[in-house]
Amino acid sequence: MRVLIVDDERPARDKMRRLLEQEADITAIDEARDGVDALERLPAFAPDLLLLDIQMPEITGLDVAASLPSPAPLVVFVTAYDEYAIRAFDANAIDYLLKPYDQQRLQRALQRVRERLAQQRAAALTVPSMPLNLNEETITAPPAAQPALPAIRQLLIPERGGTRIVRVEQIQWIETADNYVVLHTDDGQPLMRQTLAGLVDKLGPRFQRCHRRAAVQLDWVASVQHLDKGDGELVLRSGARVPCSRQYRAEVMDRLQATASRAPEQPPPC
Numbered sequence: 001m002r003v004l005i006v007d008d009e010r011p012a013r014d015k016m017r018r019l020l021e022q023e024a025d026i027t028a029i030d031e032a033r034d035g036v037d038a039l040e041r042l043p044a045f046a047p048d049l050l051l052l053d054i055q056m057p058e059i060t061g062l063d064v065a066a067s068l069p070s071p072a073p074l075v076v077f078v079t080a081y082d083e084y085a086i087r088a089f090d091a092n093a094i095d096y097l098l099k100p101y102d103q104q105r106l107q108r109a110l111q112r113v114r115e116r117l118a119q120q121r122a123a124a125l126t127v128p129s130m131p132l133n134l135n136e137e138t139i140t141a142p143p144a145a146q147p148a149l150p151a152i153r154q155l156l157i158p159e160r161g162g163t164r165i166v167r168v169e170q171i172q173w174i175e176t177a178d179n180y181v182v183l184h185t186d187d188g189q190p191l192m193r194q195t196l197a198g199l200v201d202k203l204g205p206r207f208q209r210c211h212r213r214a215a216v217q218l219d220w221v222a223s224v225q226h227l228d229k230g231d232g233e234l235v236l237r238s239g240a241r242v243p244c245s246r247q248y249r250a251e252v253m254d255r256l257q258a259t260a261s262r263a264p265e266q267p268p269p270c
Contacts, residue, residue: 001110001117002028004047006038006064007078008056012099016051016078019106025114035059036163039067039156047073049113051097054079059156059165065093066202067156069193070179074116076109152203155183157190164190168203173216173234173242186238208255210234210244216252218259224252 003026005016013031020026030045032038034056050073054061065075080099094116095109155171157164170185180191181199192199200207200215209215216234225233230246244252 001026001049001113002030002045002047003049003051004030004032004038004041004045004073005051006032006035006056006061007051007053008034009053012053012078016106019103022103023107023110035061035064035067035156038064039158039163042069042073043158048117049073050075052077055081059154060152062152063154063156066152066199067192070195070198074113076113155192157183157192159190166190168206169217169219171203171207171217172220172236172238172240173214174199174207175215176213184240208248208252210242210248210252212245212247214242216242218255221256224256 003020005013007013017029020029032041052061052075054077075093077093077096094112152168155166171183173184175182176196181194181196182189200209207215207217220236221234222237223235232244232249234242234244
């Protein structure tokens with residue numbers, strides 16, 4: 001197993017490395033000091049597992065998890081903040097470690113990782129032509145009565161010579177492009193190696209699927225144009241036009257109505 005430790009505190013990384021080195025099946029360990037560093041190390045190191053701190057300066061572990069390419073490594077969140085309901089962020093996040101943790105607690109998390117990796121390998125051997133969709137895995141979440149984790153604020157997109165940071169509120173709509181998605185913003189259309197369904201799940205309720213190949217941020221929708229055969233088109237505040245198929249139109253209209261019923265908010269900049 002190849003493990004990437006992502007934590008902005010050196011003592012925390014050192015402790016995790018010492019504990020991991022006692023596990024016989026861990027063949028490689030690397031460290032990243034923040035989210036940008038982690039994403040830049042992914043292609044070359046190719047980890048099976050990210051041990052990912054949640055609270056890091058500027059870029060949170062949630063932002064990193066949302067920015068992982070597809071297929072993504074497994075994720076175990078690590079945090080010192082027990083006031084959050086540390087639930088699985090998506091199907092890749094299979095556990096969390098609450099600091100300070102010990103060897104026994106880490107071993108329980110690693111055992112879950114081993115079981116998930118074994119399931120992936122078995123599925124790949126059974127249906128080799130079909131990629132494993134980790135978003136379909138069932139995750140047992142901690143009690144819902146506790147506060148939820150903070151929302152994702154930004155996505156990190158590796159580019160030649162650096163990493164682009166895209167704030168979520170700047171994303172007007174998203175469309176598929178082969179094995180990638182295109183993020184439409186006023187500042188460009190960066191590509192992410194990600195599935196549309198997986199990214200929409202990560203971004204949360206502010207985004208709504210409106211077409212087989214598209215999703216929109218609801219706060220950007222200015223009007224809805226009705227077309228033939230039940231299809232439609234969403235006109236955004238920026239002037240962009242996004243297709244809305246009849247398969248999704250009713251849900252889009254319901255979500256827009258619910259959004260309009262909320263207290264007025266400052267619209268996103270055009």
